[in-house]
Amino acid sequence: MxxxxxxxxxxxxxxxxxxxxxxxxxxxxxxxxxxxxxGETVSVNQKVLGYKKLGQSFTAEKYFWGRPSAVSYNAAGSAGSNKGPSNPAYLKEVETRIDSFQVHHPYLTKKEIPSEMVTASGSGLDPDISPEAAMVQIKRVATARNISETQVAALVEKSIQKPLLGLFGPSVINVLELNAALDQIQ
Amino acid sequence: MNTEIAGIIAMFVITLLLAIPLGKYIARVFGGEKTFLDPVFNPVEKFFFKASRIDVTREMNWKQHLYALLSINFVWFFLSFFILTNQGWLPLNPDGNPSMSPDLAFNTAISFIVNCNLQHYSGETGVSYLGQLIGLMYLHFVSAATGMAACAVLFNAMRERQTSQLGNFYNYFLKSCTRILLPLSIVLATFLAFKGVPMTFEGKDTITTLQGDTVKVSRGPAAAFVAIKHLGTNGGGFFGANSAHPLENPDYSTNMAEMIAQMIIPFAMIFALGYFLRRKKMAWAIFGVMTAGFLLLAVPTVIFEMNGNPAIEKMGIAQHAGSMEGKETRFGAAASGYWSIATTVISTGSVNSMHDSSMPISGAMQLLAMMINAFYGGCGVGILNYYVFIILAVFISGLMVGRTPEFLGKKVEAREVKIAAVIAILHPLLILAGTALASYFAAGDTPMGWWFNGNATGWLNNPGYHGFSEMLYEYTSSSANNGSGFEGLGDNNPFWNITTGIVLLLSRYLPIIGPLAIAGLLADKKYIPESAGTLKTDSSTFSIMVFAVIFIITALSFFPALALGPFAEYFTMF
Known part of the structure; x- marks a missing residue:
């Protein structure tokens, strides 16, 4: 006791x-x-556009798109799809995403579509895409906004976050910040 | 060189470089020597012990240590269970999350006390801030310290020539918390907070996105939580997606910091053993075997993840980034694959990618890492697990050369070997029996009644071999005190909460009791000085022997199950 x-x-x-x-x-x-x-936020002219680290759903033609999300970018929760690599239903879903991506980007061959744009992220809130995934969307965005591709490409180039100290990890682009900067052009 | 590969090499090297001085420091703490934190914490500890009327100068034998360990763990269970089942009406609940059901609270409380952190709930909706901090984060500290204190007892038993007095449990326990875990947590939590991990008591925020949608954003006191979750090799995340969540792990630098944090104490404990026993060569021999094992698991995983999914390759798109399902862009495939093995060899179980979506061979490597459960291992307990394999290797080597087996000048006899054998068999028994039970119900698609809402296949998120892997993974993770999951599995129901809860209890305490009993029995024996005939336990020959024992035991026990799950899936895909 x-x-x-x-x-x-x-x-x-x-x-x-x-x-x-x-x-x-x-x-x-x-x-x-x-x-x-x-939590850090992104604002333009004192208007809060969202959290810097949290991805948002972008579906409009005039924006760069982020990755598919298992929670539709609803940050009240978070999750991946947890689909196994050999799951037939999952593979069919990926094919559907590829087809739909091609419809919106008719100028691309299949070989140019980056896999990250048709696979769901781990958290469902991935704020980033790779520079390659942004490059393939430039033409669509430029056409929708009626501005030159070089102008958009320059902005993409400027948004690339290099690897840590230039040495470690992948290069990424924050989709929200890129789109916010894009809106500033017009 | 590829920056993704450079990143993982840097993580390993930095961990090793920091772990050596930390090991020296831990040896000083356990040895009762002066440390630079004495002026701050000596008065605090003195006050705690005076108030609780514990005499820390009283040394304990191994049975008294176990009694102290089990009784304080018992108290924590009730504390955590009470908070989790009542958090709905208790304060610090801005999002109005409900109290847990008794079966979920049973599983969660046990899971956090035993340093496993299975998490059959999601942090955003399943716990209040009070539940997070008092019900769970407190256990992050004390469960890790329990393992470290048990390890300190083992160190003592290995060092002494002949004694039954092995130090004071409460002293080791509190010092592990105040001198090691707390200072490191403060440093890491500060770093994380400045890198964007939230630390606030405000509830959900509502924002309008750039496109005009209204979404809610979960926040909370995460930075403090995430720091100790890694340092204590606990792994239970603040948010549902764990360290894949951008607010829990915002960028590559935090990913490196969290990776280093979870590996550093397991590494340092090995070097602490070397300093404490004044047998540095033995520490490096152990570290060598563990590192060889770790690399054999990590390298194939990183390669498979970077190569991408062959089924998606066939669709004709570009997989320059590797297999990206369930992964975050800012970490990439290499760092995600590396993390998935680090978190499974060490019993952390935090994830920065969804293991359920890993390639089949990566899944097999993650499972194997937990099935072996002795390469580095969790805070303190990693060495306890490895110690069992050392005893078995000593015994088998003794038989091979026809001498009485000895370890550090003590005869290893029938009683010790029996205990070691039971502990070595327990782990496969719990995993395979659990998986067999769940597979039996799933195979027959049995209606589960109260145990599960619907038929048994309903808890699977994937069909076929992968579905089997999901069930195998859940029991493996429970028995290895890991806590990661093939999270597609529908596990928040009485069947999974209760069966894994029982596995958790058995697989935590017996593997602590066993090695401590062996060490205590050996410490009590007469010391035999080294002679020319003594088996050298720090030689490379002996290291290979230990590795072989580990491999044979795991291969014999687990390869049939692995063949039915990940290997079968691999052969259908490649």
Whole structure:
């Protein structure tokens, strides 16, 4: 009985230290971080367009599109499709996505369609696409906006985030920031 | 060189370089030597022990250690179970998430106490902030410290010539928390917060997107949570998508930091053993075997993920990025494949890609990593698991050369080998029996009644061989205290909550009790000085022997099951 009392008291004290004081300290520190710990947002002219790190659903022809999402970019939740690589229903779905991508980009051969544009991300909220996936969309976006392809291409080029220190990891483009910049042109 | 490959090499090298000094520091902490944090934490610890009337100078034998360990774990279960089943009306619940059902709370509480973190719920909808911080994050700290304290007892038993006094459990436990886990967590959480991981008590935000849709955005006190989730090799995520979620792992630098954080303590414990026993060569021998095993699992996985899905290749599109289903663009296929093996050899179980969508061979490697469960391993317990294989290897080598098996100057006799054999058999037994049970119901598409809403095949997200892999993975992950999943599996129901809950309990505590019992028994024996006939346990020959024992036990136990799941899927695809 005495040792049970001891472990309960020890549990309560450690609970205060690790479960209360530690998160409060980190909350205090996070207040100094960009976004004050509430998540960084992207705004244009004081209007918040969304969270910088969270992807949004883009379906209009005048925007660059992000990747397919298992949760339709609803950030109240998050999930991947969890489809296995040999699942016949899943493979059929990918074929449908390829066909639909080709309908919207008739100038592309199949070989030019990047697989990431027809496969769902892990979180369903992937904010990025690869530079290759942006390149193939330039013509569509330029046509829809009635501006020159070189103008859009220059913007894409400017949006590329290089690998960490130029050495580690892939290059990516944040779709929301690219589209927000695109809207600024007109 | 390819920047994706360079990234994973950098992660491994940085971890190793940081782990060596950290190992030295951990050895000092466990040895009771002075450390630079003494002025801050000595008074705190003294106060805690005085208030709880624990005399930390009282040394314990191995049975008293186990008694202390189990009784404090028992208290945590009730604490966590109470919070999870009542979080709906308790404070800090801005999103109005409901209390957990008893079977889900049973599974979740056990899962976090045993350092597994299966998570049959989604963080955004399944727990309140109080549940996250008190019900779960507190357990991130103390469950990791439990493993480290058990490991400290093992170190002590290996060092002493002949004793039954192996230090004080509460002392090792609290010091693991305050001297190792807490300071590292503060550093990592600060870094993550500045890189964009939220740390707020505000509830969901509502935003209008650029295209004009209205969506809600889940947030919360994530930075503190994500830091200890990796350092303690727990792996239970704040959000449903775990470290694939952009707010939990915003960019490549945080991905590297989280990767390094989850591997650093398991690496450091090996070097701590070397410093503590003054047997650095033995530490490097152990590290060598573990690294060889790790690379044999990681390299094929990275290659298969970077090569992409052959079924999609046939459709004629470009797979320059590799297999991208279930992966995030900012990490890429290489870092996702590498993470999937690191998180399964170590018992973290956090994911930055969805393992269910991995290539078949990658899935097999993830499963094997957990089936072996002794390459690096979780905080502290990795060494305990490896210790069992050392004892078996010592015994078999002894038989081969016709000498009484000895390890560190102690005779290994029938009783110790029996315990080691039971522990080695337990893991395949729990995994295969569980999988057999679930497959039996799924094969017959049995109506499950109260246990599951509908027929048994309803819990599968994929048909055929892959469906079998989903069930095999769930029990493997439970038994290895891993916590990752082939998450397509419909596991939030009484059948999966209760059966995996039982596996979790058995597979955590018996593999702690077993090695500590062996170590305690050996420590009590008379010390025999080394002679020319002593088996050298830090030689490369012995290292190969241990590797062979691990391979044979796993191959014999698990290859039939792997053949039915991932290997069969592989042969239908390639």
């Amino acid at each position: 005495k040792s049970l009392f001891s472990v309960i008291i020890l549990t309560l004290f450690t609970l205060v230290l690790f479960g209360v004081l530690y998160p409060l300290a980190i909350t205090g520190i996070a207040g100094l971080a960009p976004g004050a710990g509430k």
